Amino acid sequence: xxxxxxxxxxxxxxxxxxxxxxxxxxxxxxxxxxxxxxxxxxxxxxxxxxxxxxxxxxxxxxxxxxxxxxxxxxxxxxxxxxxxxxxxxxxxxxxxxxxxxxxxxxxxxxxxxxxxxxxxxxxxxxxxxxxxxxxxxxxxxxxxxxxxxxxxxxxxxxxxxxxxx
Amino acid sequence: xxxxxxxxxxxxxxxxxxxxxxxxxxxxxxxxxxxxxxxxxxxxxxxxxxxxxxxxxxxxxxxxxxxxxxxxxxxxxxxxxxxxxxxxxxxxxxxxxxxxxxxxxxxxxxxxxxxxxxxxxxxxxxxxxxxxxxxxxxxxxxxxxxxxxxxxxxxxxxxxxxxxxxxxxxxxxxxxxxxxxxxxxxxxxxxxxxxxxxxxxxxxxxxxxxxxxxxxxxxxxxxxxxxxxxxxxxxxxxxxxxxxxxxxxxxxxxxxxxxxxxxxxxxxxxxxxxxxxxxxxxxxxxxxxxxxxxxxxxxxxxxxxxxxxxxxxxxxxxxxxxxxxx
Numbered sequence: 001x002x003x004x005x006x007x008x009x010x011x012x013x014x015x016x017x018x019x020x021x022x023x024x025x026x027x028x029x030x031x032x033x034x035x036x037x038x039x040x041x042x043x044x045x046x047x048x049x050x051x052x053x054x055x056x057x058x059x060x061x062x063x064x065x066x067x068x069x070x071x072x073x074x075x076x077x078x079x080x081x082x083x084x085x086x087x088x089x090x091x092x093x094x095x096x097x098x099x100x101x102x103x104x105x106x107x108x109x110x111x112x113x114x115x116x117x118x119x120x121x122x123x124x125x126x127x128x129x130x131x132x133x134x135x136x137x138x139x140x141x142x143x144x145x146x147x148x149x150x151x152x153x154x155x156x157x158x159x160x161x162x163x164x165x
Numbered sequence: 166x167x168x169x170x171x172x173x174x175x176x177x178x179x180x181x182x183x184x185x186x187x188x189x190x191x192x193x194x195x196x197x198x199x200x201x202x203x204x205x206x207x208x209x210x211x212x213x214x215x216x217x218x219x220x221x222x223x224x225x226x227x228x229x230x231x232x233x234x235x236x237x238x239x240x241x242x243x244x245x246x247x248x249x250x251x252x253x254x255x256x257x258x259x260x261x262x263x264x265x266x267x268x269x270x271x272x273x274x275x276x277x278x279x280x281x282x283x284x285x286x287x288x289x290x291x292x293x294x295x296x297x298x299x300x301x302x303x304x305x306x307x308x309x310x311x312x313x314x315x316x317x318x319x320x321x322x323x324x325x326x327x328x329x330x331x332x333x334x335x336x337x338x339x340x341x342x343x344x345x346x347x348x349x350x351x352x353x354x355x356x357x358x359x360x361x362x363x364x365x366x367x368x369x370x371x372x373x374x375x376x377x378x379x380x381x382x383x384x385x386x387x388x389x390x391x392x393x394x395x396x397x398x399x400x401x402x403x404x405x406x407x408x409x410x411x412x413x414x415x416x417x418x419x420x421x422x423x424x425x426x427x428x429x430x431x432x433x434x435x436x437x438x439x440x441x442x443x444x445x446x447x448x449x450x451x452x453x454x455x456x457x458x459x460x461x462x463x464x465x466x467x468x469x470x471x472x473x474x475x476x477x478x479x480x481x482x483x484x485x486x487x488x489x490x491x
Contacts, residue, residue, distance in 0.1 A: 027479065028252020028373050033228070144480045150458070161476065164469040165456045165485065 001026065001139045004132050008059035011135045012090040016083035019138050019145040021158050026139050035157035044076035048110045057098065062091040069101055070117075074108045085118055086131055092120040093128035170206035172364070172464070174445050176438050178213040183220045205229050207367040209360060211441055216244075230370060232363035237345065237431055240359040243366060252373035258478040263378050270313075272477070272484060273381040273395075274304050277317050279486035280398045284324045286489045287407040289331070296323040310381060328406065335420070336413050345429035350409065352423060352430040353440065357405040358397070360444055365397040366390055368467035372475050396470055399487045403463065408443060417443075452491050 014022035032038045045063075052064035052072070064072050071091045075084055088105025095102040104119035118124070138145070153159045180191045188205070190198040202223060208231045216231070224231065225246045235241035262268045281300045285293040296319075303316040321341070329337045338350040346352040369376045369392060379391030381398070412418045422436025432440060451460040454469075461469065470487050477484035 024479075027254045029255070029475070029479075030250065030252075030373075031371075034371065160457065160469060161472050163456050164454075164473050164476075 002136070004136065006059045007090070007132050007135050009061065009087045009090055012131055013083045013087050015131060015135050015138065016081070016086050018148050018152075018156065018158075020147055020162065021156065022135065022138050023141060023144050024158060024161070029158070029161060031161055032157045037155055038157050041076040044110060045074060048074050049108070057091070057094045060091055060094050065095070065100075065102075066106075068103055069095075070103045071095065071105045072108060073105060074110060076111065078109060078112050080107065080109070080116055085116075086127075088118060089120065089124050089128045090131060093125065093132075096125070170204055172206055172367075172445070172448070173200065173208045174441050175208065175210045175214055176212055176441050180215040181208075181220050182217070183223050186223070188220065188223070202227050202229070207232065207364075209363055209441075210234065211437060228371075230367050232366065234356075234359055234363070239344070239355060240362055243363065245366075245370060248370075250371055250373055251375055255373035255475060255479050256375045256378070259374055259378050262478050263380055269380050270309070272474075273310055273313050274307075275484065276381050276395055276398055276486050277313050278304055279488050280317065280402070281320050282488050283399055283402040284321070284406065287402050287410070288324050289327050292327045293320075293324060296320050310383070313381065324406075328410070331410060332413050336409070336418065346431070347429060349418075349423040349425065349430045352432055353409050353418070354405045356432055356437070356440060357408060357444055358401050360441075361400050361404050362393060362397050364448065364464065365400065365467050365471075366393045369393055369396065369471045371468060372471040374471060374475055374478070396467070396474070399470070400463075400467060403489060404444060404447060408440075408447060412443065455490070 010025070011022060014025055049064065049072075055062050055065055062071055063074050066072060071088055073084065073088050073091070084107050085105070088107060092102035092105060102120050104117060104124075107116040107118070109115070147153070147162050150163070153162065156162075175190065177192055177195070179193075182189045182191060184199070187202050188200045190200065192198075205227070207229055210231060211234045213236075214231075214233065221244065224244070228246045228249065230246060231244040233241045233243065262272065278301065281297055285297050300316055300320040303319075304313060307313050307316060325338050325341055329339065332338070332350060336350045336353075337348070338354070339348065341354070342348070342351050343355055346355045366376065369390070374392060376390035376392050379395045382391040382394045417439070418436075422433055422439060424431050424433045448464045449462050451462050452466075453459075454461045457469075466487060473486075474484055476482045
């Protein structure tokens with residue numbers, strides 16, 4: 001279905017958020033463009049840090065990278081999540097694969113004007129590899145993972161799909 | 166479905182033009198209307214409409230479908246965006262379900278049952294108790310799609326008769342007739358059914374399903390979107406029959422809303438405007454959804470229905486077609 005090279009930032013993000021979401025995403029269920037939340041996220045993305053250019057790594061696309069090789073990611077939420085961190089970790093891993101020594105990730109939360117730094121350590125590198133293996137495991141699963149609890153689905157663009165009866 | 170976007174209904178002859186990243190509706194004897202393209206979910210053109218390539222490419226980028234209703238008020242066709250939402254795996258699962266006689270027939274059965282349930286709910290619960298029981302019995306015993314359609318037809322005939330008892334003389338149906346509708350009641354129902362079909366098509370195009378692979382109607386039959394025919398079955402009574410009864414009870418429909426010939430009838434311009442307005446407002450009515458924990462518009466119900474069918478095909482959850490629950 002997909003190989004290790006095809007795993008992108010979105011896959012890693014969904015892996016941490018909800019495995020069912022990842023499973024559906026891999027099977028072509030893409031309701032994101034219908035979600036107001038996603039549209040807001042895209043607007044934040046389009047209007048924040050417009051002087052920097054995104055870096056396209058094939059499957060993954062990161063927001064920008066600075067002179068000291070720190071990966072920068074802009075997030076539209078106010079809360080930090082493990083998914084954001086994992087996404088950054090994955091980008092560092094991808095950069096290593098193309099021969100750039102990434103220092104780590106800087107997560108930007110423009111809404112609260114906070115930033116978070118996560119250096120890319122050997123443990124983080126191991127975790128990044130484990131995440132990719134996890135994504136591939138979900139991809140090959142023949143049945144869909146269960147839904148999260150109803151409250152955990154708040155704000156997810158797949159809610160309509162998962163919870164309509 | 167997008168929270169902000171809405172359906173645009175064009176009721177007078179116009180030309181759609183593109184101005185940068187937005188749309189302009191030019192009308193003959195009225196001012197131009199500027200519409201931000203992000204505000205549009207789809208367009209239903211009930212009158213003559215011109216558009217060009219520049220508009221089409223903008224509409225395609227924003228995944229906006231244009232549905233065209235012809236001069237006589239029947240569904241003339243749609244300008245659909247490229248098939249970006251369909252997913253290979255879902256379509257394969259859908260095709261497998263449609264080909265499997267057991268699985269396909271089970272879906273067709275539940276659709277027929279739900280459709281009759283809805284008809285009974287909006288027309289008359291008491292008088293249609295027996296026909297509904299008969300239908301349920303024949304749905305159980307039927308072994309193919311044709312028998313199911315026949316059973317539905319029988320039920321529908323009794324429903325039309327019951328409807329006639331509730332309508333004033335000049336609005337009575339005297340049996341369903343189409344292409345062209347023979348009398349004003351039929352003209353009303355055909356028109357609203359055409360709009361419902363168009364709206365369901367929009368909803369299906371937003372989901373990964375293929376609009377041609379059907380369960381009750383023959384797949385790809387008559388080069389129509391057969392799945393849309395299947396899904397709109399449940400929603401037709403909610404819109405057409407219910408609105409006809411309501412509008413006649415409120416004396417909203419008048420003689421001048423229809424043009425009548427010897428053997429056919431259609432809505433006049435005034436009637437068309439009234440009906441389109443009513444249908445548009447009806448699609449915006451919301452009800453509390455039980456598992457989503459929020460209010461959903463009738464419009465959204467169409468989309469949720471298509472999603473439920475997607476889940477059934479892809480994950481094997483039981484598919485319970487839409488029944489009016491309020």
